[in-house]
Amino acid sequence: MSQNNPSLDALLARDYEHGFVTDIESDRLPNGLNEDIIRAISAKKNEPEFLLQWRLKAFHHWLTMTEPHWSHIYYPPIDYQAVSYYSAPKSKADAPKSLDEVDPELLATYAKLGIPLKEQEMLAGVAVDAVFDSVSVATTFKSKLAEKGIIFCSFSEAVHEYPELIEQYLGSVVPYTDNFYASLNSAVFSDGSFVYIPKGVRCPMELSTYFRINAASTGQFERTLIIADEGSYVSYLEGCTAPKRDENQLHAAVVELIALEKATIKYSTVQNWYPGDKDGKGGIYNFVTKRGDCRGSNSKISWTQVETGSAITWKYPSVVLRGDNSIGEFYSVALTNNRQQADTGTKMIHLGKNTRSTIISKGISAGYGQNTYRGLVKIAKSAVNARNYTQCDSLLMSDKCGAHTFPYIEVKNPTAKVEHEASTSKISEDQLFYLLQRGLTTEDAVSMIVNGFCKQVIRELPMEFAVEAQKLLGISLEGAVG
Amino acid sequence: MNTNLHWQTQFDNSIAQNANPNWLTELRHQAFKRWQTSGFPTLRNERWKYTELMPLAQTEFHLSKNTSSDHYQDLLPETIENSLRLIFVDGQLISELTSDEIYLATLVNTLKQNPAKIEPYITNKNSIDSITDLNTALATDGMVIFIPANCNFTRPIHLIYLYTQIQNNMVHMQNIVHLAEGATATIVEHHIGKDDNRYFSTSFNSIKLEKNANLTYYRWQEQGSDAYHINRTQLMQATHSNTAFFSFDLKGHLVRNEIFQEFIGENAECKLTGLYLGRGKQHIDNYITLNHAVPFCRSEQLFKGILDDRSHGVFHGKVVVSKDAQKTDAQQHNANLILSDKAEIDTQPQLEIYADDVKCTHGAAIGQLDEEALFYLESRGINADIAKQMLIYGFAADTLQHVEQSTLHAFCQTRIRHYFPEMPLLQDELK
Structure with a gap:
């Protein structure tokens, strides 16, 4: 990696494109966390008593926990009392019913990000539940979905309109005692998305939420709950960008997926939060708990993620394969450049008979990036004929970066077939040379090789996302190889 | 009796019976103090996640006294052709052997005659957890082997450790092996124990290979059916040195085998091959760390496990490639055969890589016999x-x-x- 290419250096030095701060008045609570704050959040959102009690239980449990440090990431200690746990755009009181009512400044923010709601509504046919900081401000295509009986709304709305569903399913996949960040989220979560697909319904469009973190030093605590009833299908997209800021921002989301008999949930993420500048200053701390539960037989949950952003990514989308013949999938591309650190992977817990899981993880490290795959494949005694295939490959693009693989495989049933393969290498000189001598620039050649390396994962993404993901990979890596 | 008090008595007796040089006595005291505060590692310790040592902690083991050396004959393994055979019974060498070509003596004798020779090996022991402290505090004997420069010692050195002891005894050993520049040797470390007695043994090996040295090492573990055994090997390899290490875990009740290998010189090579056979209620844990600290080294690992009945196998293999270790070639493979629905295997093939121009692969497979075959x-x-x-x-x-x-x-x-x-x-x- 000794030769330097000036044009590439220029690209490498390029700043985060989506870095801007929208000046919107925020309705926010003082920094710090105690019982009063939680009561205040709950009161502001007019929540039923059961939810407040649940939050308080989570908070008291959280107080007994210590921050986990087993992951392969390093960061200065976080002061959880210096974070404001609630911030909502000012128009919260009279939430807009349509796009026209949305604060124009907010719409401009989306326009800068290249996701104009209106355009998406018309062109892409995507229903966008845009989350700006903590309160949902616009939900589109709602009526079309309502025809089919599909519920797609913000979490707070669901709390008021479908409290019985919330009470039944909230915390049933990720209990409030699950881990430090999940407990914190359970205590203070502000909003998120809620999806319910009724029996036998195939959701006619990709459901999508864009998350934005905006107000300074506001942690964002999203909570998403998706329930696919018997025989239903849903594909859900989650994409993220965040404005530039120098302080590290804390993000601890929880996503719960529940697939009943013969239901399929496909959950795709493109995460492009602010990764910090080239010296590692700023950037989002992303501690996420995502878990799916294949509760019914023949159900399927598939996670696809492209992680290019955040200073720190701590994320293990998992599947509990409870139902017989259920299927779990995990496709991941994690890219770390500059000083980014990612510790990500999955857990596949096989409990039912004939359960199958596939894990494809591609890690790319450049600059000083540290990229860790950490995964668990567990075959319980009850999981007769379980099958797992895991492949995790790492691509190293500088001599200062790191790529680590920490798989855990626990097998308690002799009929299980479990395979794990991993390789670590750099971009082959031969491949690069071949492309260069065909007249491609270094940058295009690298981008082509990387896209080839990630193809297995990218092709799992819905089309709109796949395009965005490929672009992101290109932008994030330009100049990483000279 | 209070557990701490019990260990204190054992330790005091051991100190009283062994006239060690001052530095060693001091070292043992320090190690014992650390051991008293930490005790046996628990499942909460990530390194011991799958191996429960509670039964060990709950048993009061006594350091074995003088040997009644008549019961061991039937435990002896076959003779290796042309080998130098050294037999330890319950931690004591019963057949003194010397060689003109190489230095071969017990730890006790070396400490008496030439303590400076081995001081660095004992003081530089990698203290990763309390088990090391326990061994440092209580290990009083073992074998010291120094192969001089350019000596091609063709006779296999067969070190046989027999355990014939009565209930609840323990033995702690420490072996030191040094191969000087260009030396070649073959060493067989063989642990065999009597069935049905509960006993506890630790055996720590410090092995160092200088430039161009060649070592073939066999580790055989055939402990008794109720034996607790912890084996830890620290292996350092200098430039152009070559190691072929074989590890066979065939018996024992709870066995932990740890290998910490480190390349300290370029162009060295290390091949690790392991086999573990679990039957009955056996628990076999292999914990392997390969450290590529310098460039141009090659390592290969192949560990195979067969688990039947209620046995539990654990494999942890980690390859660390430091940021300067370019051109590293590291391969690791762990294959397991599960034969019973009560058996369990936990495997963690890990890679930790900080250099980019490397070729590292690892794989793990768990399955059954091929129906077609x-x-x-x-x-x-x-x-x-x-x-x-x-x-x-x-x-x-x-x-x-x-x-x-x-x-x-x-x-x-x-x-x-x-x-x-x-x-x-x-x-x-x-x-």
Whole structure:
């Protein structure tokens, strides 16, 4: 990696494109966390008593926990009392019913990000539940979905309109005692998305939420709950960008997926939060708990993620394969450049008979990036004929970066077939040379090789996302190889 | 009796009985103090996640006293052709042997005659957890082997550790092996114990290879059916040195085998081959760390496990490639065969890589006997049970492929055959 290419250096030095701060008045609570704050959040959102009690239980449990440090990431200690746990755009009181009512400044923010709601509504046919900081401000295509009986709304709305569903399913996949960040989220979560697909319904469009973190030093605590009833299908997209800021921002989301008999949930993420500048200053701390539960037989949950952003990514989308013949999938591309650190992977817990899981993880490290795959494949005694295939490959693009693989495989049933393969290498000189001598620039050649390396994962993404993901990979890596 | 008090008594007795140099006594005191505060590692310790030491902590073990050396004959393994045979019974050498070519003495004698020779090996012990402290505090004997420069010592050195002790005894050993520049040696470390007695043993090896040295090392563990055994090997390799390390865990109740290998010189090579056989309620834990600290080194790991009945196998293999270790070539593979629905395997093949120009792969597989292979054998008229035995034996014997010396190959094969009594004789065994 000794030769330097000036044009590439220029690209490498390029700043985060989506870095801007929208000046919107925020309705926010003082920094710090105690019982009063939680009561205040709950009161502001007019929540039923059961939810407040649940939050308080989570908070008291959280107080007994210590921050986990087993992951392969390093960061200065976080002061959880210096974070404001609630911030909502000012128009919260009279939430807009349509796009026209949305604060124009907010719409401009989306326009800068290249996701104009209106355009998406018309062109892409995507229903966008845009989350700006903590309160949902616009939900589109709602009526079309309502025809089919599909519920797609913000979490707070669901709390008021479908409290019985919330009470039944909230915390049933990720209990409030699950881990430090999940407990914190359970205590203070502000909003998120809620999806319910009724029996036998195939959701006619990709459901999508864009998350934005905006107000300074506001942690964002999203909570998403998706329930696919018997025989239903849903594909859900989650994409993220965040404005530039120098302080590290804390993000601890929880996503719960529940697939009943013969239901399929496909959950795709493109995460492009602010990764910090080239010296590692700023950037989002992303501690996420995502878990799916294949509760019914023949159900399927598939996670696809492209992680290019955040200073720190701590994320293990998992599947509990409870139902017989259920299927779990995990496709991941994690890219770390500059000083980014990612510790990500999955857990596949096989409990039912004939359960199958596939894990494809591609890690790319450049600059000083540290990229860790950490995964668990567990075959319980009850999981007769379980099958797992895991492949995790790492691509190293500088001599200062790191790529680590920490798989855990626990097998308690002799009929299980479990395979794990991993390789670590750099971009082959031969491949690069071949492309260069065909007249491609270094940058295009690298981008082509990387896209080839990630193809297995990218092709799992819905089309709109796949395009965005490929672009992101290109932008994030330009100049990483000279 | 209070547990701490019990250990204190054991330690005080051991100090009183051994006239060690001052630095060592001091070191043992320090280690024991650390041990008293930490105790045995628990499951909460990530390194011991799958191995429960509670039963060890709850038993009061006594350091073994003088040996009644008559009960060991039936434990002795076959003789390796042309080998130098040294027999320890319950931690004491019973057959003194010397050699003109190499330095061969017990730790006790070396400490008396030439303590400076081994001081750095004892003081630089990698203190990763309380087990090291326990060993440092209580290990009083072991073997010291120094192979001089350019000596090609062709006789295999067969170190036999026999455990014949009465209930609840313990033995802690410390071995030191040094191969000077250009030296070549073959060492067989062999632990064999009597069944049905509960006893606890730790055996720590410090091995260092200087430039161009060549070592072939065999570690055989055939402890008794109620034995607790912890084995830790620290292996350092200088430039152009070469190690072939074989590890066979065939018996014992709870066995932990740790290998910490480190390349400290370029262009060195290390091949690790392991086989673990779990039956009954055995628990076998292999914890391997390979450290590529310098560029241009090659490492290869192949560990195979066969788990039957209620046995529990654990494999942890980690390859660390430091940021300067460019051109590293590291391969790791762990394959497991599960034969019973009560058996369990936990495997963690790990890579930790900080350099970019490297070739590292690892793989793990868990499965059953190949139905097609079984069908093939049966279609040739072979009884299903025997066919199974043949396939299992074939899976195990694969680890012997890299055993190059023919005398040792024969020895290994015979030894492994004890565990496959139903397996029909092979062509070369019929001759």
